[in-house]
Amino acid sequence: MAHTAMSGNGTTAGDDPLQTAVWRLRSRACWADAAALLQPDTADAALQRAALLVERCLYTEQGWEEAEDALRTAEALAHTDDERGAAACERGYLAYAATLLGVRDRADEARAALGRTAALIPPGAAGRALLDFRRGLVAQNLADAPQAARAAFRRAHAGATAHGDLLLLSFTWRHLAGLALREGELAEARHGFTESLRIREELGYLVGTAPALASLADAEAEPEASRLREEARRLFQLLGGVPTWLARQLAPPAAGAATA
Numbered sequence: 001m002a003h004t005a006m007s008g009n010g011t012t013a014g015d016d017p018l019q020t021a022v023w024r025l026r027s028r029a030c031w032a033d034a035a036a037l038l039q040p041d042t043a044d045a046a047l048q049r050a051a052l053l054v055e056r057c058l059y060t061e062q063g064w065e066e067a068e069d070a071l072r073t074a075e076a077l078a079h080t081d082d083e084r085g086a087a088a089c090e091r092g093y094l095a096y097a098a099t100l101l102g103v104r105d106r107a108d109e110a111r112a113a114l115g116r117t118a119a120l121i122p123p124g125a126a127g128r129a130l131l132d133f134r135r136g137l138v139a140q141n142l143a144d145a146p147q148a149a150r151a152a153f154r155r156a157h158a159g160a161t162a163h164g165d166l167l168l169l170s171f172t173w174r175h176l177a178g179l180a181l182r183e184g185e186l187a188e189a190r191h192g193f194t195e196s197l198r199i200r201e202e203l204g205y206l207v208g209t210a211p212a213l214a215s216l217a218d219a220e221a222e223p224e225a226s227r228l229r230e231e232a233r234r235l236f237q238l239l240g241g242v243p244t245w246l247a248r249q250l251a252p253p254a255a256g257a258a259t260a
Contacts, residue, residue: 018037018038021034021037022034022037022038022048022052024204025037026052026055026207027203027204027205027206027207027208028206028207028239029059029060029206029207029239029240029242031052031053031055031056031059031060031063032053032056032063032066034052035049035052035053035070038052040070040073040074040077042077043074043077043078043079043080043083044083046070046073046074046077047074047077047078047083047086047087047090049070049073049074050067050070050071050073050074050087050090051090053066053067053070053071054067054070054071054090054093054094054097057094057097057098057101058093058097058100058101058243059207059242059243059244060242060243060244061101061103061244061245064098064103067094068094071087071090071091071094074087074090075087075091081120081121082120082121082125082127084116084120085116085117085119085120085121085127085131086117086121086127088113088114088116088117088120089113089114089117089121089127089130089131089134091109091113092109092110092111092112092113092114092116092117092134092138093110093134095107095109095110095113096110096134096137096138096141096142099142100141100142101245107138107142110138110142111138114131114134114135114138117131118131124159124162126159126163126165128159129155129156129158129159129160129162129163129165129168130156130165130168132152132153132155132156132159133152133153133156133160133168133171133172133175135152136148136149136150136151136152136153136156136175137149137175139152140175140179146179146182149175149179150176150179153172153175153176153179154172154176156168156171156172157169157172157173157176160172166199166202166203167199167200167203167205169195169199170195170196170199170200170203170205170208170212171196173192173193173195173196173199174192174193174196174211174212174215176192177189177190177191177192177193177196177215177219178192178215180192181218181219186219189218189219190216190219190220193212193215193216193218193219194216196212196215196216197209197212197213197215197216200212206235206239207239207242207243209232209235210232210233210235210236210239210243210246210250211232211243211246213228213229213231213232213235214228214229214232214246214249214250216228217229217232229250232246232250233250236250
């Protein structure tokens with residue numbers, strides 16, 4: 001449930017120092033600080049800044065106007081098909097987040113923007129995997145169409161594998177595992193959730209680790225499930241309660257309830 005346009009930038013030794021700094025802040029839920037490091041004077045920088053602020057909206061349910069402003073700047077600076085397609089993908093993701101979180105119903109806008117992205121970014125291009133993933137999110141969470149979501153997530157998974165996008169792979173593993181869990185395929189779900197958690201821990205993607213732990217807990221038996229949820233709860237609190245949508249899943253058991 002998160003953006004991956006910057007995946008691979010700053011995550012390994014030898015990367016550009018600016019990208020390393022941006023990644024470290026982003027991974028620790030400091031999106032505004034990360035965005036402040038970027039001067040939106042080129043299409044790439046403006047898009048990256050917008051992507052950070054859009055991601056903040058999804059994780060914190062705040063900062064919508066700032067994200068809109070940053071996105072308009074990115075759209076104005078986009079001149080090539082790849083740049084326009086990437087900006088449209090962010091537009092669709094912001095509209096998806098607003099709809100999912102109940103801010104405003106922008107489902108039609110999300111679908112239209114992702115459709116524009118598909119017209120601008122050809123199959124096999126690096127940005128296509130991210131588009132497929134986001135189309136899967138729309139199918140799963142806005143249209144309640146699990147079969148369409150699975151097909152989109154599988155295309156995204158293949159694209160992320162082909163382009164070595166590890167962070168996106170952590171998302172496709174997790175969402176494919178979620179669909180498997182929904183169908184009662186526990187072994188498949190457990191494998192996918194485990195892979196997602198492994199990648200996020202290796203990348204140091206702290207803000208995505210608590211959701212990965214909580215998802216794996218849903219596929220595990222006790223006492224392992226409770227241990228994973230407690231670990232997720234500690235990390236969630238350490239990061240100031242983000243992502244906000246994880247709070248209900250990690251709520252402590254009611255007083256008197258049995259715990260492991």
